[in-house]
Amino acid sequence: MTNLSAVTVEAPRGRAGWRSMLPRWSPKLGVGLGLIGVITFIGVIGPLLVGDPNTIRDLGLTGPGGEFWLGTTQTGQDIVAQLAHATRGSLYIGLLVGVMATALSALFGIVGSYIGGYVDEGFSLFSNVMLVIPGLPLVIVISAFVPADQRGSWTIAVVLAITGWAASARVLRAQTLSLRNRDYVAAAKVSGEKPWRVITVEILPNLLPLLASQFVFSVIYAILSEAGLSFLGLGASNSSTLGTMLYYAQNGFALQRDAWWWFVPPGLIIALFGCGLALVNFSIDEIINPKLRDIPRRDKAEAERAPAPVKRTDDDVVLTVNDLSVVYQVEKPVHAVKDVSLTLRRGEILGLAGESGCGKTTLAYAVNRLHRPPAEVTTGSVTFHDREGGDIDVLALTPGELRAFRWSKLSMVFQGAMNALNPVITIRAQLDDVLTTHRPEMTKAQRKAKCEEVLKLVGVDVRRLSSFPHELSGGMRQRVMIAMALLLDPQVMIMDEPTTALDVVVQRGILREILRLRDEIGFAVLFITHDLPLLLELADRIAVMKEGEVVEYATAQDMFEQPAHPYTRQLLDSFPSLTGERGSFVRSGEEMTPVKRSGEPTSPGGVR
Numbered sequence: 001m002t003n004l005s006a007v008t009v010e011a012p013r014g015r016a017g018w019r020s021m022l023p024r025w026s027p028k029l030g031v032g033l034g035l036i037g038v039i040t041f042i043g044v045i046g047p048l049l050v051g052d053p054n055t056i057r058d059l060g061l062t063g064p065g066g067e068f069w070l071g072t073t074q075t076g077q078d079i080v081a082q083l084a085h086a087t088r089g090s091l092y093i094g095l096l097v098g099v100m101a102t103a104l105s106a107l108f109g110i111v112g113s114y115i116g117g118y119v120d121e122g123f124s125l126f127s128n129v130m131l132v133i134p135g136l137p138l139v140i141v142i143s144a145f146v147p148a149d150q151r152g153s154w155t156i157a158v159v160l161a162i163t164g165w166a167a168s169a170r171v172l173r174a175q176t177l178s179l180r181n182r183d184y185v186a187a188a189k190v191s192g193e194k195p196w197r198v199i200t201v202e203i204l205p206n207l208l209p210l211l212a213s214q215f216v217f218s219v220i221y222a223i224l225s226e227a228g229l230s231f232l233g234l235g236a237s238n239s240s241t242l243g244t245m246l247y248y249a250q251n252g253f254a255l256q257r258d259a260w261w262w263f264v265p266p267g268l269i270i271a272l273f274g275c276g277l278a279l280v281n282f283s284i285d286e287i288i289n290p291k292l293r294d295i296p297r298r299d300k301a302e303a304e305r306a307p308a309p310v311k312r313t314d315d316d317v318v319l320t321v322n323d324l325s326v327v328y329q330v331e332k333p334v335h336a337v338k339d340v341s342l343t344l345r346r347g348e349i350l351g352l353a354g355e356s357g358c359g360k361t362t363l364a365y366a367v368n369r370l371h372r373p374p375a376e377v378t379t380g381s382v383t384f385h386d387r388e389g390g391d392i393d394v395l396a397l398t399p400g401e402l403r404a405f406r407w408s409k410l411s412m413v414f415q416g417a418m419n420a421l422n423p424v425i426t427i428r429a430q431l432d433d434v435l436t437t438h439r440p441e442m443t444k445a446q447r448k449a450k451c452e453e454v455l456k457l458v459g460v461d462v463r464r465l466s467s468f469p470h471e472l473s474g475g476m477r478q479r480v481m482i483a484m485a486l487l488l489d490p491q492v493m494i495m496d497e498p499t500t501a502l503d504v505v506v507q508r509g510i511l512r513e514i515l516r517l518r519d520e521i522g523f524a525v526l527f528i529t530h531d532l533p534l535l536l537e538l539a540d541r542i543a544v545m546k547e548g549e550v551v552e553y554a555t556a557q558d559m560f561e562q563p564a565h566p567y568t569r570q571l572l573d574s575f576p577s578l579t580g581e582r583g584s585f586v587r588s589g590e591e592m593t594p595v596k597r598s599g600e601p602t603s604p605g606g607v608r
């Protein structure tokens with residue numbers, strides 16, 4: 001199943017791995033690097049090209065033009081020369097603070113949390129204390145405490161680094177704590193790697209984008225704070241920075257004298273440099289969380305997608321999927337679902353089988369409009385034929401209509417859904433929440449009765465309503481998730497591998513429950529699994545998917561007796577039966593009570 005919550009960057013090894021940790025090219029990154037490049041050029045090369053910024057001339061305050069492109073100060077000093085030297089001074093302090101603050105945050109965040117125990121507690125306590133001390137007042141106090149003649153660039157950089165590392169250390173600590181429990185780190189430890197090697201080779205590469213982002217943030221913080229300190233007259237006394245330029249402009253009443261050329265250029269350089277760093281930071285954030293990447297907007301293309309004509313074969317159909325195609329619009333687009341057409345009848349269990357990666361989950365998400373960019377529906381339609389009358393074009397629903405539609409007409413039990421329960425909220429509160437959101441007209445007593453009813457339906461003791469998820473077994477949690485999906489009496493339930501994580505006995509119990517509920521309540525099920533033999537016993541009809549396409553679509557009976565497509569035969573052969581007989585619930589040793597409805601194909605294994 002597509003993982004929707006991955007935020008950590010795990011570096012693949014080798015050259016491709018290192019390349020994957022570089023930001024992807026984007027207009028944002030281009031503009032950011034351009035701004036930083038130009039300003040760095042002014043700071044690094046500029047001082048070599050301009051004269052002495054301190055030369056006093058008998059010119060007074062003159063505006064831009066002639067020999068002095070950006071004019072002069074009230075003592076006739078060249079603003080261009082001052083700007084070049086001041087930019088160099090500010091960049092120098094920014095770089096020093098960036099390196100020192102990042103090193104401190106790495107020491108306290110990564111090393112502490114890796115060692116653990118008292119060291120981690122001590123480091124964490126220290127970081128927390130530093131975090132709650134208000135930064136700017138502390139910087140002002142420390143700077144004011146240091147005599148002006150000793151207040152050089154280094155002193156200011158140390159003061160800013162001391163006050164600027166703690167927040168980053170906390171982020172790095174949290175990330176390291178998560179990484180140190182990963183299997184590959186445990187494997188490295190067990191194989192006898194030394195702690196420094198585990199940190200530098202196994203953990204650090206995964207933290208590089210985060211460290212880079214923290215570095216960029218520290219540089220922005222340093223340049224802005226230094227400008228603030230200098231403006232207050234507490235900046236570095238032995239060097240010229242953009243802040244000191246602003247300080248002298250303020251002292252020379254530049255604003256009152258309309259001498260904009262004195263204070264606008266340094267202010268603009270600070271703003272543009274901050275902007276450039278922030279844009280680069282966005283691109284680094286995209287490495288940390290790939291979901292932030294710019295996806296080409298194709299809303300218009302989606303909107304213009306001509307709805308395909310609905311082929312409705314009989315009145316008993318509840319859902320029609322027609323020529324549906326879904327493409328992941330990534331660098332090399334992945335055509336995950338190709339022209340799939342399916343019909344789901346009321347009360348029917350339609351199985352969707354296929355190996356991992358064939359597009360089952362993508363299809364299920366698109367049917368429910370749960371797909372997110374980069375996934376895009378390129379062609380086709382999904383039509384819901386409402387019991388109350390009328391057809392609903394699911395892909396054309398507005399966000400508000402979609403909220404009302406989902407769960408009440410079509411609900412979904414996700415793969416690994418049992419882990420989707422909030423661990424700190426009771427089962428009652430979680431069920432109640434669904435009713436409060438979708439059925440605000442229900443009274444508290446009605447909601448309570450409904451919660452108890454669905455829990456009983458799925459065979460869980462109602463006393464479990466006051467339990468927390470961790471107090472229930474995996475099977476019980478999955479039953480609770482099914483109860484949640486039943487709460488609003490949906491007409492269709494999509495189940496994506498609902499029993500994969502459970503042992504075979506619990507799995508059987510839940511499957512039996514699904515069959516019973518389907519017979520009692522009459523909802524239709526789109527049941528997704530890679531286990532084709534299981535579908536032969538459970539489903540009425542089965543669609544087999546391969547590389548995004550439905551390669552065979554038949555009743556379970558026909559598929560069992562004469563699988564037409566070689567891939568279907570391959571799938572069937574890949575699941576050996578314990579007794580040599582396919583499809584007779586042999587794996588549980590149980591036989592299910594036959595429940596046969598008129599006009600229905602009979603399951604091959606004698607399930608019904």
Ligand SMILES: Nc1ncnc2c1ncn2[C@@H]1O[C@H](COP(=O)(O)OP(=O)(O)OP(=O)(O)O)[C@@H](O)[C@H]1O
Pocket residue numbers: 001002328330334336354355356357358359360361362363374530
């Ligand atoms: N976010 C994504 N970006 C690009 N490709 C993706 C993305 N998510 C899924 N895919 C690709 O789409 C294809 C279908 O994936 P999907 O998760 O739907 O398969 P599946 O049959 O449900 O597999 P599984 O049973 O393992 O969950 C795969 O080739 C997968 O690599």
